Amino acid sequence: MLKQQTILIIENTTPGRAVLSDFLTQHNFHSITVSQEQLAVHQIEQSVDLVLIDLDQGDQDALQQLRYWKNHKPETPCILVSSSDNIDTAVAAMKQGAADYLRKPVNSQKLIQSVITCMRSTRNAAPAVSASQHRPSQRGFENIVGQSGAMQEIFEDARRVAQTDSTVLITGESGTGKELIAEAIHRNSPRAAEPFVTVNMAAVPEHLVESELFGHTKGSFTGATESRRGRFEAAHHGTLFIDEIGDFKLESQAKLLRVLENHTITPIGSNQDRHVNVRVVAATSHHLEKLVEKGRFREDLYYRLNVINLKLPPLRERNEDIALLVDSFMNQICQQIQRERPELSAELHQYLVNHTWPGNVRQLRNCLESMVVLSKSGRLTLDDLPDMLRNGEGVHDGIVIPEGIRLEELERTAIQQTLSRNHGNRTHSAKSLGMSVRTLQRKLKAWGIREQANSFARNGSS
Numbered sequence: 121m122l123k124q125q126t127i128l129i130i131e132n133t134t135p136g137r138a139v140l141s142d143f144l145t146q147h148n149f150h151s152i153t154v155s156q157e158q159l160a161v162h163q164i165e166q167s168v169d170l171v172l173i174d175l176d177q178g179d180q181d182a183l184q185q186l187r188y189w190k191n192h193k194p195e196t197p198c199i200l201v202s203s204s205d206n207i208d209t210a211v212a213a214m215k216q217g218a219a220d221y222l223r224k225p226v227n228s229q230k231l232i233q234s235v236i237t238c239m240r241s242t243r244n245a246a247p248a249v250s251a252s253q254h255r256p257s258q259r260g261f262e263n264i265v266g267q268s269g270a271m272q273e274i275f276e277d278a279r280r281v282a283q284t285d286s287t288v289l290i291t292g293e294s295g296t297g298k299e300l301i302a303e304a305i306h307r308n309s310p311r312a313a314e315p316f317v318t319v320n321m322a323a324v325p326e327h328l329v330e331s332e333l334f335g336h337t338k339g340s341f342t343g344a345t346e347s348r349r350g351r352f353e354a355a356h357h358g359t360l361f362i363d364e365i366g367d368f369k370l371e372s373q374a375k376l377l378r379v380l381e382n383h384t385i386t387p388i389g390s391n392q393d394r395h396v397n398v399r400v401v402a403a404t405s406h407h408l409e410k411l412v413e414k415g416r417f418r419e420d421l422y423y424r425l426n427v428i429n430l431k432l433p434p435l436r437e438r439n440e441d442i443a444l445l446v447d448s449f450m451n452q453i454c455q456q457i458q459r460e461r462p463e464l465s466a467e468l469h470q471y472l473v474n475h476t477w478p479g480n481v482r483q484l485r486n487c488l489e490s491m492v493v494l495s496k497s498g499r500l501t502l503d504d505l506p507d508m509l510r511n512g513e514g515v516h517d518g519i520v521i522p523e524g525i526r527l528e529e530l531e532r533t534a535i536q537q538t539l540s541r542n543h544g545n546r547t548h549s550a551k552s553l554g555m556s557v558r559t560l561q562r563k564l565k566a567w568g569i570r571e572q573a574n575s576f577a578r579n580g581s582s
């Protein structure tokens with residue numbers, strides 16, 4: 121049994137805090153309880169073993185809280201608890217790195233099981249020296265998996281831009297590997313021996329953005345008890361990766377533009393400019409052009425950042441990479457938690473390859489990790505899939521169609537998911553989709569997924 125591990129409970133109601141705290145105390149955990157408003161920087165700085173966030177404080181606030189936590193203490197597992205059955209929130213939480221998502225009323229056994237599992241999985245993971253426990257230790261291109269044409273082009277372009285000092289804008293949905301590419305660019309650049317510093321704008325509270333980037337002097341605002349170096353200075357001679365640049369407020373955008381043009385920063389409260397030599401790589405999952413049209417992103421900053429644009433495709437557009445990713449993640453995860461690599465049933469493998477993965481590579485990795493950690497035998501099957509996936513997430517049940525998706529992609533996704541649900545049976549799938557088997561076969565052939573369906577059908581009973 122774990123002894124006196126500390127759990128931080130962020131929950132806005134006093135009775136809710138008391139119930140959770142009593143319950144965890146009974147199970148020998150030490151708990152600290154706060155409401156979101158009470159949460160202070162020193163609590164984030166202190167060492168806690170797990171964070172429990174109540175989503176009923178408002179989905180967006182809780183998700184922001186999660187992002188902030190993952191940015192500052194990526195190694196600390198966060199469990200989200202919610203009475204909402206909004207699948208989008210659950211998906212968003214998992215995409216942003218929640219270790220688990222529990223629906224209220226939470227069965228006490230389930231809560232304890234989740235707490236113990238999340239802590240165990242973190243303890244067994246590699247030491248938290250990197251910004252993410254999921255990242256390989258050598259973070260060059262050699263650790264980025266992808267044999268699809270789209271990824272090969274990205275690698276080629278990224279290697280080329282690594283040699284320059286140009287600003288790079290990496291675009292792509294959350295979890296597609298933007299940060300991984302940014303770091304690989306840095307590791308392959310002449311700045312490789314200098315710092316690679318990251319900052320996620322979506323995770324920094326609005327009033328702290330400028331202090332985070334440019335630093336502040338002691339006493340320059342309430343709470344500034346010490347002078348603090350900003351991320352630009354921390355990245356001096358190296359690379360600064362600014363994630364979710366689209367979340368910058370207009371006022372800060374003007375200041376950022378000035379730094380990019382003059383290479384000088386002025387910490388808050390100081391009247392002295394400081395020279396910084398920093399290469400900026402920015403990333404966003406938003407359509408910046410649209411934000412520019414709406415007046416929410418400065419056009420001049422957009423052009424200044426967009427000198428070189430690398431567009432990472434979502435995982436559903438490069439299914440051919442999934443089998444490789446699965447193989448690589450299974451090896452990594454099993455090595456990290458020192459487990460023998462379990463076998464994957466043919467149905468499960470087929471499911472993983474055909475799933476649309478709205479949370480992209482991150483979600484695929486989290487799914488595999490959760491299955492491996494919780495597995496009781498040496499073989500993983502469809503029954504081992506996390507609940508959220510088994511309940512149809514990623515199948516677009518609510519039909520939320522991502523912007524810019526082509527009809528053909530939708531059709532392909534619908535067909536692949538239906539085949540997966542019907543264990544590769546084309547007759548049942550065609551019937552359920554309201555098309556003839558012949559049409560279904562023609563489409564599969566045209567998309568080059570005939571083999572997968574065949575091999576699945578052959579192995580379907582294994």
Ligand SMILES: Nc1ncnc2c1ncn2[C@@H]1O[C@H](COP(=O)(O)OP(=O)(O)OP(=O)(O)O)[C@@H](O)[C@H]1O
Nearest residue numbers: 254255264265266294295296297298299300481482
């Ligand atoms: N091609 C890949 N090969 C191996 N691992 C990958 C690949 N792409 C992403 N990952 C892994 O997926 C996770 C998410 O990647 P990353 O943080 O780089 O995505 P992102 O696009 O920056 O996400 P966000 O926009 O949410 O910050 C990480 O654990 C990363 O190591």
